[in-house]
Amino acid sequence: MSSTVNYPFPKNFIWGAATAATQIEGAAAEDGKGPSIWDDFSKQPGRVHGGHTPEIACDHYHRFPEDIRLIRKLGLKNYRLSIAWPRILPEGRGAINQRGLDFYRRLIDTLLDHEITPWVTMFHWDLPLALEHQGGWRNRGTAEAFGTYADTIVKALGDRVKNWITLNEIPCFIGLGYKEGRHAPGAKESPRVINQAYHHAILAHGQGVRAVREHGGRGARVGLTHNPETAIPLLEIPTDIAAARRSFAERNAHILAPIFHGRYPAEYLRRCGADRPVVAKGDFALIAQPTDFLGINIYTGYFVRAKGSRAEALPFPAQYPRAASEWLYLAPQAMYWVLNHCHALYQPKAMYVTENGVGYDDEPAANGEYLDLHRRDYLRQSLLHIQRATQEKIPCKGYFLWSLIDNFEWADGYTRRFGIVHNDFETQKRTPKLSAHWYQQVVKQNRLL
Ligand code: GBH
Numbered sequence: 450m451s452s453t454v455n456y457p458f459p460k461n462f463i464w465g466a467a468t469a470a471t472q473i474e475g476a477a478a479e480d481g482k483g484p485s486i487w488d489d490f491s492k493q494p495g496r497v498h499g500g501h502t503p504e505i506a507c508d509h510y511h512r513f514p515e516d517i518r519l520i521r522k523l524g525l526k527n528y529r530l531s532i533a534w535p536r537i538l539p540e541g542r543g544a545i546n547q548r549g550l551d552f553y554r555r556l557i558d559t560l561l562d563h564e565i566t567p568w569v570t571m572f573h574w575d576l577p578l579a580l581e582h583q584g585g586w587r588n589r590g591t592a593e594a595f596g597t598y599a600d601t602i603v604k605a606l607g608d609r610v611k612n613w614i615t616l617n618e619i620p621c622f623i624g625l626g627y628k629e630g631r632h633a634p635g636a637k638e639s640p641r642v643i644n645q646a647y648h649h650a651i652l653a654h655g656q657g658v659r660a661v662r663e664h665g666g667r668g669a670r671v672g673l674t675h676n677p678e679t680a681i682p683l684l685e686i687p688t689d690i691a692a693a694r695r696s697f698a699e700r701n702a703h704i705l706a707p708i709f710h711g712r713y714p715a716e717y718l719r720r721c722g723a724d725r726p727v728v729a730k731g732d733f734a735l736i737a738q739p740t741d742f743l744g745i746n747i748y749t750g751y752f753v754r755a756k757g758s759r760a761e762a763l764p765f766p767a768q769y770p771r772a773a774s775e776w777l778y779l780a781p782q783a784m785y786w787v788l789n790h791c792h793a794l795y796q797p798k799a800m801y802v803t804e805n806g807v808g809y810d811d812e813p814a815a816n817g818e819y820l821d822l823h824r825r826d827y828l829r830q831s832l833l834h835i836q837r838a839t840q841e842k843i844p845c846k847g848y849f850l851w852s853l854i855d856n857f858e859w860a861d862g863y864t865r866r867f868g869i870v871h872n873d874f875e876t877q878k879r880t881p882k883l884s885a886h887w888y889q890q891v892v893k894q895n896r897l898l
Contacts, residue, residue, distance in 0.1 A: 456836045456897035463847025464892040465527030465566075466520065466869070467804050469573035469617065471503045472856035474533065476510035480548040483539025485575035486585070486626075487859075490633035501862030507854055508877050513556050519870065519879060520853065521563040523889045528565050529803060529849045530556070531573035531617065534598055541577035542594040550605050557609050568803075568849070569610045570674065571599055571657050573617040574626075574633070574859075581634050586623060586646040589729075596656030603664040613671040614744050614803065615657030619650045619704055620676060631860055641724035647703050648726035654708065655735035662738070673708060674744030674803045677701045677791070679783040680762070683754040692760035693753040697790040699760075709795040711737035742846070743791060744803035747831075749776065750783025772827070774808035774858075774865045781830035788838040788845050799846045805831050806851035808858060808865035811882070819871050819882035828884060832897055850888060854879065 471487050478484070491502040509516055520528055534541065536549030560567050572595065580591050603613070616622075625632035628643045638646070654673050661671040680696040682689035698706075702717040711733045718725050752763045765771075770779045788800055807827040811819060828850065838845050855868035863874050869885035872878070890898050 456833065458836060458895050459839050459846075460895075461846075462839070462895060463527050463801065464895075465525050465529055465568065465847065465849040466523075466853035467529035467849040467851050468509075468853050468856065469531040469570065470533035470536075471506070471573065471575045472852070472858070473507040473509040473854065475503070475505040475508045477502070477504045479510065480536075480552065481539060481546040482533065482549060483535035483541075483546075484578040485533065485535045486578055486581045486633035487575055489578050489581075490635055493635070496633075496635060497860055498862035498864055501857065503857045505874075506857045507872050507874075510552070512877065514559055515879070516854070517559050517563055517565065519881070520560075520565055523881065523885055524892050526565055527568060527847065527849070528560060528853070529568040529570065529614070531570035532602055533575050534572060534595075535575060535577040537601060538577060538594075538598055539579075541580035541583075541591075542597055545601060550602075553602075553606060554609075557606060561609060566612065567610050568612040568614065569602075569606070570614040570617050571595075571602065572615070572653070574622045576622075576633075585634060586627060586649050587638065587642055589649055589652070592649045592652040592656060595653040596660060599657045599660035600664060603660045603669075607661075607665045607669060611665075611668050611670060613657070613661050613665065613669065614674045615654045615671065616650060617674045618676040618746055619647065619654075619673075620678075623647050623650055639724070640721070644703070644721050644724050644726045648728065648732075651704060651707055651736050652732060655732075655738060658738045658740060659735065670741035672740040672742040672744050672797070672801075674746055675701070675704055676746040676748075676804075677705070677787055679747060679750035679787040679790070680753040680760070681750045681780060681782045681786050683752050683763070688755040689753065692755035693786065694790055694793065696753045696760040696762055697786075698794055705791070705795055707733060707736050708740070709737070709797070740797070742799040742801055743795070743797035744801050745787055745791065746804035746851070747784055747787045747802060748805065748807070749778045750780040750786065751778075752780070772807045773810045774861070777807060779827065779830075781827075781834050783834075784831045785834035785837050788835070788843045789841075792843045797844075799844050801847040801849065802835060802845065803849050804851035805848065806867045806869075808861070808867045810864055811866050811871065814871070814880070817880075819880060821882045821884045824869070824882065824884040825887045828888065829897065832891070836897060
């Protein structure tokens with residue numbers, strides 16, 4: 450067989466799909482769940498497109514057996530989900546809501562019954578509202594409350610969950626949530642508060658790692674999921690690659706450097722000046738505990754070239770192609786370069802692409818079929834560049850497609866569909882799109898088709 454048409458993935462490569470609690474579960478006030486900042490934010494006028502809320506979403510809370518059968522039918526042996534903190538601790542700390550834990554036990558047992566391995570994110574943005582009222586991520590106490598929450602879920606589920614992800618995308622829940630005000634809680638804080646909030650978030654990550662090490666039992670693994678801003682060298686030549694690497698390191702300095710190197714880089718602290726985060730004794734020991742993998746959410750990138758000794762990031766021209774999600778510039782080389790940069794700079798033991806996918810306002814089905822060739826092409830381009838990384842022995846061990854199903858896309862509400870399974874939000878009918886059938890075959894053959 451000609452090698453040019455046969456793009457194999459390594460043996461034992463992990464194939465899966467990903468979702469998050471707020472985006473699919475619904476049942477926002479059921480069985481003792483407390484409100485999250487997203488329940489609150491989405492009820493404020495003008496925050497979420499069309500006034501949409503996560504109250505019902507995909508009703509996965511009630512329909513999870515059907516959804517798990519679907520995962521199984523698509524041939525996926527791995528599934529990434531998140532636990533809603535306010536389901537477990539309605540006030541963020543204190544009393545445990547047993548019915549919340551029971552829900553995740555049932556969910557995970559059903560996955561295991563179907564021979565699907567759960568990958569569980571502890572926090573995918575749904576902070577208990579009660580904690581926001583005490584300062585949210587501005588408050589160091591939130592990182593401590595997270596530690597107790599992590600202890601609770603790892604103790605309760607650690608016998609059946611072996612793959613833990615501490616936090617999803619710190620730059621989003623801090624940057625968009627507290628700096629730009631576009632995500633919950635919709636705040637616009639000063640640089641000093643923001644830098645401190647970032648510090649509290651990486652501290653929470655450290656708490657999550659500690660909880661897994663203490664209570665995870667045999668074979669438990671843990672890592673962070675980060676969404677690096679990813680510099681693509683304009684030319685794959687040493688000068689542009691070095692410039693891209695510098696740009697990448699700089700933009701991710703506040704998260705990846707402390708976690709992998711146990712300190713903030715001097716250059717980052719200089720940039721912060723008087724607004725640098727306050728670090729308590731012992732923080733870096735907690736933050737930089739060794740992890741088992743780095744999760745990477747990667748959708749897009751930006752182009753960089755060397756300009757003398759500087760790295761020049763190029764602005765996108767108006768005509769540059771993008772998805773319906775306007776931030777999602779189509780730049781598939783980012784999938785390769787994110788793995789290359791992370792490997793070169795931080796040498797994580799393993800990397801998993803924990804999210805990759807694309808948001809479009811899909812057209813209605815033609816003769817019952819959702820012909821999302823645009824999504825299929827995006828995914829194929831992405832995987833081509835990930836396959837290149839695995840060929841070069843960069844330790845990328847798996848891929849989780851975002852997302853299993855169309856869902857509540859945060860501030861975009863129920864527009865910008867990312868699913869390979871269509872959801873009709875009126876009837877809750879699930880219909881696999883063309884991209885799902887394509888992905889199913891790729892997974893089955895462990896190579897690009
Ligand atoms: C991921 O974030 C999330 O983990 C997932 O929950 C989400 O559904 C998925 O992406 C698709 O969006 O304020 O308009 O400038 C991806 C990275 C970076 C995407 C910030 C949204 C901001 C958009 N995110 N971006 S905007």
